[in-house]
Amino acid sequence: MSALVALVKKIWCIKKFIVLLLTPVILCPILLTLPPQEGKCLYVVLLMALYWCTEALPLAVTAMLPIILFPFMGILPSSKVCPQYFLDTNFLFLSGLLMAAAIEEWNLHRRIALKVLMLVGVQPAKLILGMMITTAFLSMWLSNTASTAMMLPIANAVLKSLFGEKFCKEKNIKSNDNIPATSQENGLHPVPTELQLLTSNEDKEAPEKVEISIENHSDMEKEHEYQNRVWKAFLISIPYSASIGGTATLTGTAPNLILLGQIKSFFPGCDVINFGSWFVFAFPLMIIFLILGWLWISISHGAISLSCRKKEKSTIRSDAEVKAKEVITEDYRKLGPIIFAEKAVFFFFCLFAILLFTRDPKFIPGWASAFRSGFTSDAVTGITISIILFFFPSEKPSLSWWFDLKAPNTENKPLLSWKKAQETVPWNIILLLGGGFAMAKGCEASGLSSWIGTRLQPLEGLPPALAVLLITILIASFTEFASNTATIIVFLPVLSELAIRLKVNPLYLMIPGTVGCSYAFMLPVSTPPNSIAFSTGHLLVKDMAKTGLLMNLMGVLLLSLAMNTWASSLFQLDTFPDWVNIHTDNITVLATTTAYNITTGG
Template identity: 45%
Template sequence: MATCWQGLWAYRFYLIVLCLPIFLIPLPIVVRTKEAYCAYAIILMALLWCTEALPLAITALFPVVLFPLMGIMEASEVCIEYFKDTNILFFGGLMVAIAVEHWNLHKRIALRVLLIIGVRPALLLLGFMLVTAFLSMWISNTATTAMMLPIGHAVLEQLQGSQKNVEEGCDNTTFELQETISQKDEVKLDNGQAVSASSEPREQKAQENQRFRQGLSLCICYSASIGGIATLTGTTPNLVLQGQVNSLFPGNDNVVNFASWFGFAFPTMIILLLLAWLWLQVLFLGFNFRKNFGFGEEEEDRKQAAFQVIKTQHRLLGSMSFAEKTVTALFVLLVVLWFTREPGFFPGWGDTAFANENGQSMVSDGTVAIFISLIMFLIPSKIPGLTQDPKKPGKLKAPPAILTWKTVTDKMPWNIVILLGGGFALAKGSEKSGLSEWLGDKLTPLQHVPPAATVVILCLLIAIFTECTSNVATTTLFLPILASMAQAICLHPLYVMLPCTLAASLAFMLPVATPPNAIVFSFGGLKVSDMARAGFLLNILGVLVITLSINSWSISIFDLNTFPSWAHSNASQCLLNTPNSTKPGL
């Protein structure tokens, strides 16, 4: 019997893939409408995404097969959704991030900031969180965590090793997180036996070191997730939102662009990052803030051990190469072009120099990202430019470009490109089939709930859901439904879509919730209970900060107090006779 169950468990994914379509088949058979057909496809894909019985990207290809067969959309219409402008932005932004990572520019930035911050416990935590969050704004949070975690553990190993070396001679209290007993080798009588008095302080110090190691590990993975929300390209759910808004509301005048998103999300990220720092400091360092900040200690004698590790790593990088300088210049140019293309509060270069007859910009953020990426393929990595060919002695060859296609193919997460496309196809299918309209009509009773309360409830729901499934899949499934709900109750769609997109990044409680959590957990020293205890309150804080942001500075950025004309549709039943429903927070 045990062997039978083991065999079934071994084949569980095959069984899920075979049984789920059969189990759900009564829905399209009994209810023969396009709405039911589309609901069948969405429910099937949602369950496969949750169970991960198939790779996420493979599940995202289901609309290519199901929608044409069900008569929802033509195959040519479905396929277009898989490589839209948002996918181009993701692709171009990642190519620039790959160049930054390939030439170790991110490591140089990290080590330089850590040398400036110092190694006192609280400041060291803050330094790692600031660096990780900044890097995660531009490169993948997985790559950021994988780079920062070994650096952090190397620093701790050196600090704690230095403590052991000086334990007999003098007290190195740099990482004593609470006051300890004197460690002189005194002898006490305990039940008639001689016991060293230094054993208790040593055990206490070991526990403190272990707690600090756990806190540093969690601060790295949490700040990687938090930092990604600040920029449009920082994490995939942000791009899912932009793509869904452009797909569902074609006349929105590019309301979600790099500049507007940054104005909304960057302050949110800063507040949440500082709250996370305070919470992790209290949880793992204790309430002795004087000790945590290293006041009253002989700093020079205590920081040398940790500084030596950072200095050594920084020295090994050498001086900045031509390639690093070029990547830095192009990266800064990319950010400047993104911000000034269509900022909203003053005419951008996209609105003026490259506008169509209607005064709208003909270029997008994706255009800028691809432009900078193309330049990286054209500039050699060394100037002057001839080197010996190692395969053919005596022959000269030109150095490789700053970015090569092999480097891109090795590091590009192609599965995310397909996953993005699958989400856009689902959103378009929901609109074409009428499922979005049907869901919106069913959600009209929410007009009686204050919009601010609706946002809190939805954010909590998304934050819980994203702990168990991919944040990309979560936003892909929920955003079209939220858009329909907002149209039905005459609420600005972005008032619910923006906070729920940020809430999808609040995956702090479980190791499986997001790759940074899994990387940190794999390093050891953490239990699931440690991560759940730290992440639970952080999730609550995240929802509160998001609610604050959407009800304060975001209102002026996106004009959330109105129901925009681009959100009207001939099919939607907007309740225009309920004026309070158009005012968030009332």
């Protein structure tokens, strides 16, 4: 038995290597049973999907497989694969990352966060709302992982003032004989009760003062339970709001940009989605979801009471709220006065957003109409602002410097240095985007998209509204266990062909699929923000699953509501657009040309 256990442990240690070697072999029957071109492309797609899901190779390395496999298997020539890795969509994403790097460089994001918390108030429900609003706003421009990592230390400082120093350091307590029997554990770390917190502050040389009445003991137990639930509400609200906030802008999360890139690949004639139109659709959805999510988290964790009886606030709680306000104010004071660099970054951040919104807002002519049609894009706008950041001075220029011979002749630091950009920009995500676009191009050129469409005939009788609901549920469930980026790369080609079979606008299925893959709230492994919050040690899997289940359901229903109301008129979803017919014609031509080239050796 022990030998078997040892063998299993050894196999588990090399599981990634086993997946790496066995997956290509297991998928070989696909090459023999399907039409040649479609089979080869499906082989590559499934191979990449399994590598992504199991992380047998790093995600970015898997994303580069089309550069090798598509040319060798005769699916696409290298000259058509490689350009997919740096489309204008990738540069739009890069510009957003560079803007975020400049914001982080000068601590502007922390100033914004603390200012919002000062404005909303220090009651737990208000603080949770402030945390969620701030995290969601930051996640619109920064990555959701960075937003969560930045907000959790702020939450920790606030909670320390609300519930006491010892409560916040509970994860460092391994054993303590002074912890009463009533203390609870979260499965990972012991959680001291309010009784312990109070008595720990008393004079240790006067133990007779520790004795308390049974009634006070009961009150303190209730207070501890309340604090423990609010603590969890804080930790859960931050990653959830980061995931929700990222959906509001095209640059907020990678799946949004993958949608944009694949639409340009599949339907070159489609020009209804840009930064401005996406914001008009996604921002109201984010606000509604954020408010409902806040209500659900606050009510389920006791931060908001539904009881009709008016309860008097305990002196302990009132004092804690005063201390919390002092901590937030003190942290903001430590930032010092706003410097020139912060003002400059904020100005360019606002300019960045305004130019993206107004380039081609659709309902009125944008500034892009002053240039030749098709010559400008959101990427042009983003990279323009990004380049300015690399030379704009971080200190206010002084005219007197030119006339003062004794003034120090030091080089002025720019708002953003290339070293900072290299350190903070996740280049692997850009490769991951490119891999998705290359996969989409391969599916189109090989005819795999059409082949998948012919296999979706049983779904043609579905009402479109029901199809949206089922697709969102499916993808939201799938992304609980897999990367949202990998999930949407695999599903978008299928959704586009399903829409054509249903005779509906492809955006009607592709948009909810894209947004739905960001609604992963139930498991710690679902998204990096969830993992960061869970790693604090104060959450159980059941805490996230219980709260996240209703969050998932709310997200699915709100997304279906949005797609059938304001999104319908914004993206003309009630029509079957001409650019779909052009796409269908192109598929036929591409498949015929590819087959001819293979036959003739051209």
